[in-house]
Amino acid sequence: MNGSLNLRTLFAPSNIRQLAGPLLIVLILSMMVLPLPPFVLDLMFTFNIAVSVMVMLVAMYTRKPLDFSVFPTILLLTTLLRLSLNVASTRIVLLEGHTGPDAAGKVIEAFGHFLVGGNTAVGLVVFIILTVINFVVITKGAGRIAEVGARFTLDAMPGKQMAIDADLNAGLIDEKEAKKRRAETSQEADFYGAMDGASKFVRGDAVAGILILGINVIGGLIVGVLQHNMELGQAATNYTLLTIGDGLVAQLPALIISVAAGLVVSRVGDEGDMGSQVIGQVFSNPQVLVLTAAILGILGLIPGMPNFVFLLLASGLGYMAWRGGLKKPEAAEEEAPSAAPVIPPESQDASWSDVTPVDVLGLEVGYRLIPMVDKGQDGELLKRIRGLRKKFARDIGFLAAPVHIRDNLELKPNDYRIVMKGVEIGAGSAFPGQFMAINPGRVSGPLTGRETTDPAFGLPAVWIDASQREQAHALGYTVVDASTVVATHINHLILSHASELLGRTETQALLEHIAKESPKLVEDLVPKLLPLATVQRVLQNLLDEGVNIRDMRSIVEVLAEHAPRIQDALELTSRVRQALGRAIVQGLFPGNGEVQVMALDPGLERVLMQAMGGGGDGAIEPGLADTLLRETAAAAQRMEDTGLPAVLLVPAPLRWLLSRFLRRSVPSLKVIANSEVPETRLIRVSAMIAPTS
DSSP states (O other): OHHHHHHHHHTSHHHHHHHHHHHHHHHHHHHTTSOOOHHHHHHHHHHHHHHHHHHHHHHHHOSSGGGGTTHHHHHHHHHHHHHHHHHHHHHHHHHHGGGOTTTTOHHHHHHHHTTTTTOHHHHHHHHHHHHHIIIIIIHHHHHHHHHHHHHHHHHHHHHHHHHHHHHHHTTSSOHHHHHHHHHHHHHHHHHHHHHHHHHHHHHHHHHHHHHHHHHHHHHHHHIIIIISOOOHHHHHHHHHHHHHHHHHHHHHHHHHHHHHHHHHHTOOOOSSOHHHHHHHHHSSOHHHHHHHHHHHHHHHTSTTSOHHHHHHHHHHHHHHHHHHHHHHHHHHHHHHHHHTTOOOGGGSOOOGGGOOOOOSEEEEEOGGGHHHHOGGGTOHHHHHHHHHHHHHHHHHSSOOOOEEEEEOTTSOTTEEEEEETTEEEEEEEOOTTOEEEEOOSOOSSOOOSEEEEOTTTOOEEEEEOGGGHHHHHHHTOEEEEHHHHHHHHHHHHHHHTHHHHOOHHHHHHHHHHHHTTOHHHHHHHTTTTSOHHHHHHHHHHHHHTTOOOOOHHHHHHHHHHHTTTOOOHHHHHHHHHHHTHHHHHHHHSOSSSOEEEEEEOHHHHHHHHHHHHSSSSOOOOHHHHHHHHHHHHHHHHHHHHTTOOOEEEEOHHHHHHHHHHHTTTOTTOEEEEGGGSOTTSOEEEEEEEOSOO
16 A cells, blocks of 8 residues: 555556656666667657657747746757767668668768768768767857857946846835846856757767767677778778768767757847747838849849749749838727827716825936936936945934835926925935035035025035035035035935834834834733824924934833823823933043033923913913023034034923023024933033023
8 A cells, every 4th residue: 555655656647757867868868778779779869850840849939048048958858868868879870881871860860861862971061060960150159149148247246236226226116026137137047058068068079979970880890891891891881871870860869959048148139939939020021021022023024044943032032011101000090099089088987097196205306316216317316325225224214115216207407406395395406427525614625507596405516516626625625516505405304304204104114114023012001001192293203303212112111011001192102202212422522421401491491390380381481582592502502613512401391391492593402301311420510591691
């Protein structure tokens, strides 16, 4: 029972397919050692011809080389098959050649008599011609194409990999498609490299065919005359015909396989099979056919020329041109009815396809800026934008939506604008080929050029030519190219609008990313303790004040700890900021030195605390609010003039109120709470904000 089960498993269709390769190799090698009867030899020669024809047809119907990636291996196997058949046929020709022309089977006899008429000289010439065609023309050309293809494919691999990575970073493809494209690129290089080496098999086969022919003729004469006492002429006739038949029956499949190799490596494009491409590109132009028919017709009218043949072909080409000329109007007429009943736009019913979603982030450019963002022209700005998105994800802590770029003919040629959710958030001008020289405030001289303002930070700047670049550096200007200007502007805007870029989709994706490492932590928080909207609001509050959310594990842990008692997003934000205090202070004051801050006068602090605790909404008396704004702005400017960040240290209950109140008037000001400063950092109050000037 077990034996029958094992046999049934062994001969299952899947296992037979796996055993086909090893069995074929064993069969090929055994033919070199074991003597074969003439019938088996006929069968194997016929099989060899059939395989070569199949390979050539597959090569013709292959749309791209990688669809026939096993072809180098097939080249090796078919070469081994032909050589083993040559060895087997040589053995039987030398052993039985004295008995007559059918000693080595009917196939060799047919090739020796029917194809060359039994004439040894004709057979020898035909064999040499076939060998020259195979060895010198087809195989050499295919090998050269494979060699050059392998070289260029390997040289292009880094660029293709970078293009795949760029498409992946821009969100044009997903990780699965990127892996597929990388694998195809690697397989293409491997294929051409293998074809470069496999073409040597066919060349070696052609050389071996010539050597085997000479060896068989000489060996046959020796065996026939010395061992079988044949006359020299009879021995030469018998063994030469058998040897030529053997050589022809081997060279014909070799020639077919060489043609298949040439078809595979010379293939360009993947629109269709080769037959369709040839017909479509060579015989589809009526003008070409008419001119060719006219030339043949003129040659056919010359006395002494084979007039009938030339005129017959000219008539055939003329008919093809006439039919091709008729098809184009017919095709146009067929397309016309389909275009005629198009309903005017005003009478069409509206559908959901008319509702187009608004891009989260978009860049619109004038027509002179298109080369900067055109992938086909290797646009530098396109690369920088993709790099900005990766940098934003690393620095801020979540993956923002990709920047969709389009041209806008309503803009001036050198203008661009940046939109978020359909609303413009920034605009500027750029001049490709020129450089922006930005004045950081300490330049030693002016520059001639188009005066402007740095769109990102509002610093005075000048657009200059490339020839002034070194001069601008020497004068102390910061010089950047047009792509960097636009990219820096985009980067500044997405950083300042980071909270608006964090939507519900991004929050969910961020939590799913964290769940890969801490699934239980996220599962316990959302939606058991907090809804997704509250988590999103907390993260947006942090981003609003310039706090990155890279440490999502700590954020989720704090929310999970306090969510059972606190559901208010502002209060939860305060608890999270306390947990992230070390990172917040470190970002403002790198190292472990003193934390030099501004502080509120104790009297002002008491007034504000009373306003917070008075049962109102934290409103500040107008006169006091105006004084607070003025004094804070002045103190912040003094701090920045000394090279220090403008940081206001306040009690925790006042932090959110003052941060929201002062943010618009003093954008560079950061408001931190006492509880957010680590105990290991020493605090120094460098400026005091009092209620009176």
